[in-house]
Amino acid sequence: MSINLKNLISVLEAKWIGAEAAIFIDHISIDSRSLQNGSQTLFFALTGVNNDAHLYISELIDKGVQNFVVQYIPENCEGKANFMVVKNTLNALQHFAAYYRHLFDFPIIGLTGSNGKTIVKEWLNFLLSPDYNIIRSPKSYNSQVGVPLSVIAINEKHNLGIFEAGISTVNEMDKLEKIIKPTIGVLTNIGTAHDEGFLNLVQKIDEKLLLFKDCPVIIYQKNETVDSCMSQFAAEYMLHPRKLFSWSFRDQTADVFILKKEKRNDKTRIEYQYKNEIFDLEIPFQDSASIENAISCLLVLLHFEYDSATIQNRMQMLYPVEMRLEVKNGINNCSIIDDSYSSDFQSLKIALDFLESQKKNASKTVILSDIFQSGFSNEELYSKVAQLISDNKINRVIGIGSTISSFADKFSNCITFQNTAEFIAHFESLNFANETILIKGARSFQFEEIVTLLEEKTHETILEINLDSISHNLNFFKSKLANDVKIMVMVKAFGYGNGGLEIAKLLEHHKVDYLGVAFADEGISLKNGGIKLPIMVLNPESTSFPSIIQYQLEPEIYSVKGLNAFLKIAREKNLKDFPIHIKLDTGMHRLGFEENTLTELIETLKGNTTVKVQSVLSHLATSDDMNHYDFVISQIKLFEKLSSKLISELNINPIRHILNTSGISNFPEAQFNMVRLGIGLYGVSNDPAEQKYLENVGTLKSIISQVRTIPAGDSVGYGRRFMAEKPTKIATIPIGYADGISRLWGNEVGYVVIKNQKASIVGSVCMDMLMVNVTEIDCKEGDSVIIFGESPTVTEIANALKTIPYEILTSISQRVKRVFFR
Structure with missing residues (x-):
């Protein structure tokens, strides 16, 4: 990005107060805490009910930032920097992003829906990246602020964009549509998320469809409600040529009709009909959400006219998407920030900001793989990465991959390895201790092996925060x-x-x-x-x-x-x-x-x-x-x-x-x-x-250690307090009262959740274990178990035990590992 501020005055409808406006900026920021702010940053001072970024302008000026978009000039700041004064800084950010988007002319996939947007975006990036240089929303940047920041990351080398748009009420999508301007629209699953912001389901669908009002192609799943909304939408915007490209499990009039779904060996075989031909497809998932998301991806590939062999080869390699940054305790008093499944320039900037906000140790290390799909030449990319690393005051860089190794001289205090195996072979000599370590790598580098080496070893019960x-x-x-x-x-x-x-x-x-x-x-x-x-x-x-x-x-x-x-x-x-x-x-x-x-x-x-x-x-x-x-x-x-x-x-x-x-x-x-x-x-x-306005913070999780079926008449646990009246399948969970689970929660008073089903706790809670009835649940050893979180809530447990939520939360032993994520 290189933008002349002089060109933005009219775009933002701003009043210029400062020196000569012929200044070029190459970075947009809304976060005063970011170490990436500098002399060529344009800072948008956003305001809201909880904060006012104008309060931090003085300290930003002291740090070298000179250009600001503001609603007012703070006291004692006039004359010290350049200001573009606007009525509303969020609107100005959105106007800037819309202006910037129109500087580029290549296909843009716009995603909206209640569920699945981020999964479909990441899968499309994987499926299409062999043929395109893709820019996409980092993480779940799909809000009124996140969408502009995503679009602003486009550069001249990109030739395909994938952006998601999320809304929580009416009159929001119109702003995002002006910014994204998709040429291919994908409507993912419509569910209950953010229902409170809409009068009914029809209003929610109508609002989401506004993303596609100038879009030539719309991909969606046919059903009665969506079809009705889509027909009215198409009629309202009939002046715009469009193609409705649909799929369905039930409606044979859909462009792609799913004839059969067959689950086997943790995979799903799909048989579908398209243009009067029948094709097979296998994906490595069995849950209904993943199947729907994969079919949305299938239609995008069909729209791009990929052949069936390429579709099959790529889609069978789809993978679970990690959408969060995790903070974990590491060996030798280290702190680990696990972002081991993605490596692109935009998400690196986000991860480095997160590292700064969550560092436990002053010394900071980044373990980084080759970076893909930046849109820059390698020379330009690694120059930018090196500058980013320098701005964030990283003490040590460990590069893994042949490309980053060839640019090692751009980094100070950098050691490189050709691949993950070579890093692991030299692991002991790297002396990790008393440092905060960001692990960031493309999926193909299998950095989860590095996380396993560095992570503090504890038992399998964790409290996710x-x-x-x-x-x-x-x-x-x-x-x-x-x-x-x-x-x-x-x-x-x-x-x-x-x-x-x-x-x-x-x-x-x-x-x-x-x-x-x-x-x-x-x-x-x-x-x-x-x-x-x-x-x-x-x-x-x-x-x-x-x-x-x-x-x-x-x-x-x-x-x-x-x-x-x-x-x-x-x-x-x-x-x-x-x-x-x-x-x-x-x-x-x-x-x-x-x-x-x-x-x-x-x-x-x-x-x-x-x-x-x-x-x-x-x-x-x-x-x-x-x-x-x-x-x-x-x-x-x-x-x-x-x-x-x-x-x-x-x-x-x-x-x-x-x-x-x-x-x-x-x-x-x-x-x-x-x-x-x-x-x-x-x-x-x-x-x-x-x-209902608060979000659950802590989820206490464990796993199933063992599953057995006992005959009628047998008992479970100390004191034989549970007697089986019929053959009963029992699962043992490695968590007990030493971990903070009250013994009063046992003996069929309480329950855990396995595979989204309640499993009653039977018998007495032991010091390190409890047992649950899983007779009606299809589960196996190693499956995840929810002790509390969304269900049961700590309030529900507290009410049952005639105590207060404070006691439930503070009772969780410190031997239970805490995992923090974002």
Whole structure:
């Protein structure tokens, strides 16, 4: 990309404020945290309910960024950079992408639907890449922001594009259509995703079809509802020549009619009729979703007039698509970021940003295979990759492949190998320790073998943490706050059982204001992990005060005795204005200064310069129970009274905060200067109406260790608490109460999910195992088992055990490996 800013002023309908506009830019950015921002970056300052990128323009200018698209020029920034002022920066980004798209003239495949878009996109890329230089959406970049960023990555060497478009409500697709302008449309499966954004299924289909309003070819599965919508759509846009290219399992009038599906040996043989001829096709999947997605790909290949032999040869090599970046614990205190199934330039940029946001260790290593389909010559590509690596301050590069090996001299501190086998042969000599390692390779390099070598060896039960869901839930609660209200996020108790450091890094990336922990050792662990955010220790013991000071943590002070103990140490260390947080007891009666101790507190603090009251807080006892509404209001009023007295008597201006997660939702009038988000971040709400807007964060998984069938009359487990009344198939799962599974969840009270079916837990939960009834489930040893997640939810388990979701989450043992993904 090389764009003259002068040409964009009219495109963006912008007002230019700056120096001469004849400036060329080669990079578009919306993320102020990216290390890839530089002097030739054009930064779009997007705004939303949760953030305003204008706030970071000053620090971007300090880092060398000179060109911005803004809705307003921040204070003290005018004259320091070039600004294009527009009414709406998101609209401007979309207009820029539409302008950029029209600079190129080659086939573009546009994908939309409820499910399968990303799978079909990745499979089409695999199927067509031997013959085309393809640009495609990285990962699942299909939103109002993701689509423009995807299209902007096109360059002059590309000759085929594959972009997906996702919408969640009406009046969104029209904007994406202007950007993608597909010449081939593919409508994938229409399901229930985002149903809440539409009046009914017909409205959803009609809106999605708008992507194809200027599209000569539309590929879709015939059914009654889609056919009706498609007919009206074709009539409405009859001025545009088009070909409706359909397939069906039932309707013989479809262009491609599926005569037969036959499953065998983990594969599916498909017999289909096309142009009055019958053809065979075999794909390496048996589930219905994969079969539908493969048929969508088949029709694209038929449209491109591939012969049946080529179609068969390529489609039998289709593979499961990994659509997420995973963070795993590695050997020798390493952290592993697993992106071992793709290697293209755009996804490398995304992975490097993710590496920066999730690095546990200061030292950063990238293991990288040859990169395919960049659209650049090899010389230009590896020059760009080397610059990208340099911008992201990568300490060590390990290249694998003949092409990257030939350009090793472009990288500093780089070692290369011709293939993965050669790397493995030299593995021990590479001395991996105390570093964060991004593993990024094309599928053909089989980098999963490298992941296996580097991954910390633990048992097969894992807790998967969805970092995207944490981001979603954070933004959901931030949207409830006034613009000037800060947010503290609680990461105590190992991040409510989900993993403290990894989540803290994500929160730091999102620029929350404070982190909260219960004890000093939790805060020390975060500081040792590189967390720079201020951390408040809510339950500090006096013996931990020296460590709190050493690691620049901030203690909550809740008694005169504790205050005097801290002041004594602070004076000995000659501290000045060390931040402390004063806890008031307004009715919880757990910790805090009561009203009758306030005078002594004030006298102790008055004139003191050793410490600074950074905040004043209290804790609501019943914010989740509106039956106690009046009591909460009385707490809030007392907090206002006591904190105001402190502020007045000490002449201070501290942050004030009293709301927890349920308080944020139920008592918005009491946000004061900050709120404390806890269990809501992890996808749990006490309000069923609110719960549907939150996303599940943690999924506890295991596998089947063994399957056996016992006869009627036999028992299972300790105490023979389950007796089989008939021949019963039993599966053993390697997870038990030592991993955090309550024994009360056994004896047919609880269940796990195998192959999307419930399997009742039979007999007592053992220390390291539990047994389930799988008589009606077609399963085998090694199959995946869901302990909790979408179903059963931790709330469902908690209700059954007459406890709270907190206890379920925090009970999960740290011997259970946490896997973080995005």
